[in-house]
Amino acid sequence: MIVNFDLNAIGVFTGILAWSVIGFFAYQIYKKQMVKPKVWKILMAILVGLFSFSINWNMNETMFRIPILPLGVWILYFFCKGKAGRWQTYRTFAWLGFLMNFVFLFLTLVSIPIYHMIYSENEPSTYISTVENASIITIHPSAKNPTLKEEKLLKQLSSMSQEKIYSNQWYDDTYKNHELIDRKERFPYQLIGASPKWGSGLNTIIYIEDDGKGILISTPKKQLYFRSEESILERGE
Amino acid sequence: MKKKRLWALISLGVMVVLSSIFIYWFYFSKPSPFPTNEQLVKEINSTPSELTVAVIQKTLPVDDRHAVVPFISKEDDYGLSYWVWKNHKWRVANIDTNGGPRVWKINRKDPSTFYFVWNIHHGEQISTFYLYLIRDRGYHVTKGVENYNPRVQMEKNVSLHEKSYGVMKLPVEWEKIMNSFIKVESAKQPDLFFNHFFPEQTMTFGWLPGDKISGKEIVSKGSGISRGYSNGNLDIENIGVLNKENIELPLKK
Structure with a gap:
């Protein structure tokens, strides 16, 4: 339950x-x-x-x-x-x-x-405040097997910039010139177990971009997209 | 007079204690050992399924109060029977002669109680199959607010080596992904009591045989006569066979 x-x-x-x-x-x-x-x-x-x-x-x-x-x-x-x-x-x-x-x-x-x-809506730290129990789950086969760099994520949070979501374009880019065989998901990871700011009562789904530098946050009301300078993932095999 | 009242009180007390013991025994006591194979056969054959069991393959416990028993019928169908400890008895709640993969949802609202079950005909040239959790990629723009939903395509390989049947708990990662969806979707609906969100509204399970043969061929093997029985109380989801065209990056196999 x-x-x-x-x-x-x-x-x-x-x-x-x-x-x-x-x-x-x-x-x-x-x-x-x-x-x-x-x-x-x-x-x-x-x-x-x-x-x-x-x-x-x-x-x-x-x-x-x-x-x-x-x-x-x-x-x-x-x-x-x-x-x-x-x-x-x-x-x-x-x-x-x-x-x-x-x-x-x-x-x-x-x-x-x-x-x-x-709980400022446009601050990533509202949605991700503690990452002690956080981990990365790969949700698409186009992903590598990275590990999460928690300190890096926390350090980047304040300097992340909010960017526009190009939903239509992202969707089309995935299919354009890409057969099933090499189709890549733009956000092939999900961040699980990160807690939002205490008392916010927020539920979120947090996707991570394949380059490790973007996070797409789904709340019950809307979506937000943030980009960071450095990747928050460590590349695996 | 006083004595009479005392006796009435005592017998009332005894009755309360006895009925509590009975209620506890009937509903809450620990399950007794699982029935023997002979008893299982007898019980399955006596259901209205018109089914005759030839071989009980094994008893697979799911949890304390649930078990799956794969069997082979007289007509050489590989099937599954679902057993539940209820009202102080192990009872068969569902029988199916089609052993293609299913998800048994012990509690439909809680993915941590989901179990994959299967009994796939051993005679086929199929040694392995893949289970999938899929949510389609999508986007929508409502009043200028953009939304992009990445595709979820998670895969789990199951070996049929030596055994045609099996029970497998939903992988922990799948459970976590599904739970995160349920939480956000439930929060979208203001009334939690009447509108419970079920993950199957957006996420689907699928499976694909790992060998050359297509899934449809496998499922249609056997006698071709589907027999079954259900008391209607179980939540068992039939998992659809996917085409290779439904899978992104299928090269890995």
Whole structure:
């Protein structure tokens, strides 16, 4: 079983912050209110209140939920209206639940630039930070059997320059004038076991170019291509 | 009155203990030794496969609770039977008279539980074959964002010297490559519970005989009558025969 240890620290922190905000406001309301309902009932009212009709808006591969209709509040209203005074007791908590949707939205909007500040998208060191357990796996027969030079890779990381991906051209070059018999893969190696920067929660596939000087990084959202001055591989047989 | 209640309590306690022991014995206890060849033949012959076993070749353990038993049928077909320790009994879960290479996925989501199995007719002029893990080369440009996917073509040579059958765990390197794909593909889908990504959606297994003879000829040997049985619970993927034209840099053989 693959267990996902790749923790998104910013996401976890945002979540904790959001729930602390809920806790804080719920306590304020509780203090002010004359009728003191049971804690688990307050929790239920807030959770039901969170339920809303919302529009999902996808920007830069991140999903934003914009709450429109307070469905949960309505449901709770119909549930409570039978008994006098019950709605009064839970109303504020239900609305707090609905308003929390906006807090979540706000925190998401704020956390994204922070995430990008800490885990810069265009820095190779975001994707490759520790290489203690890293190794090279050959994924195509046109490759030699090289070994990875870890120190060299780490040293080159900061000076690598980002280059454009010519996907169409790379693809065509592979087939043009190359029969099956001498067809070479441009990226015949994969770097396995390198960890991304702590807390980034990133999953990547990292390909290495046949000259050992280029790395092509596939994230779930996009691809990035970096070139270095020297090869990070040692040629084998 | 008090005595009655005490007895009720005691018998309830005894019942709980007994049923826990039974549940443990039934579902979780260590598998018993594998059945003898006679028992295996009896069980295979009694399935609705209309198959009669002539020879049990060997018992190949896969892990604690799974085993493969290659056999030769009365009609001289080389086949495989798949055995699972379940509900406190070794049970045959799948039988196939076509012994071409397959992947038995004990857990479909976890490549570390994938096993290649085969039983290829020994009479042929085939002494070796190659297994492949392939993902096609590709590129796409979406809204100006370029993507290039290198070709994955990994190869493993298997010798049929002296034995027509075998079980082989997925090579560790293949497992690592597949896992890295699964991780990235799963992260593309926001909902992990309902959309689990399976590696076979982009990566395929294939095989190629190592000798002059083509794969299709080998598979069609034998009686030509395909017999089999499945209880439907196993995940066994049939591996397709590749053409030499599907392989890049085929010169090495």
